[in-house]
Amino acid sequence: MIEVLGVKKRYRNKQVIEDVSFTANKGEITCLIGLNGTGKSTILKGIMGLTPFDQGNVLIDGKPIDLNTVAFVPDHSTFPIHFSIEQCEAFMRDFYPKFDPKLFARLVDEFKLFPEDKLRELSKGTLAKVNLALGIAQDPDYLLLDEPFSGIDVFSKEQIVELFSSDIMEDRGVLITTHEIDDIEYLVDKAVMLNRGRIVREFDVEDVRFIHGKSIVDVMREEYGA
Template structure:
């Protein structure tokens, strides 16, 4: 077992002339809840897709659990994308059957229990569900696995503020505590209370990688306040990379 769960060395990714990540060096340990923070175009989604194996690096190396990205690492990663990708005719139970067949670490009974706690009827078809309920179903699929790395791309963006704490509680109480959760988000104030550490990306480079406790002790401010300070001169706009 590798000392660090995630290791990046001089990792870069370009889309033609557009550089999404540039020379990223990063080490992330186990049993951590990590916030991946940055404005649109900073490289958050690109990094997540590289970790999933959905993209290939332009240069540099990337390892999960001491292994280069490939079939072995994909079996250890549970990924929540920022948009629904299942057919509307399917029921939640159809998806649970699919995941049980596809992933050895998927816990069907745990998925049903999470549906009960989230107020989701698992035999309803996706087309009859609200956008927020569909996103809860996706969250159940991801968190019902005993993965080494959970990659959550904007997991609370599509739910109303009242439901956000419930979603975060679901994440906190259902992930494999030997694994790590990496959460990409814009809603820093809502999520920083559950974070152990943060990675801040700006224009494809790491501006900050620190524990939340260290930020509060050394900077004397919240993660949200520090983030606003780092980006106060930069408008929060751009493409999704």
């Protein structure tokens, strides 16, 4: 379980994250929902230690983060654009002890990627798939995905969505940020809604459908008034 406990973050004069606590379970897909610029990415980066929180604490299975068990997939490539997919893989093999080349090969196959392609030649959707493949092949217990669906084509979206319901994701805890839920409405176990730097809702998606007859979008409409 990922536990985010009372974290706060300030940029310049703006309190981006007021006081955020939530949990994301292993074997479940948790979605961190918020409008653009509400600090979703900051929270993921904070969990990874890429942007330290001013206050608060993050525990993964009760302990401080171990980078062997958590992988982060940002919404852009972190490799230089002149790299080919193969070169990215070589780097990951060298420096990430748990990186699984077989799993990566399978993802390359499923996503129909060409290893010799250079990152700069790829469309946004293909790049998103490459990033995701590099993240999953780290064989992490927890996978943090920052806006994996934003601005990518329908077919890439479909391929990624299919991946989430396949055995590749089995037993992993997934934490996804998004500002539009449509694409993954049926994938999510749990929704955590962020507004003005605070968590305003945290609920089991099926429970809310069962008890209140509401979709995630309905709850979003209530919260964000969109």
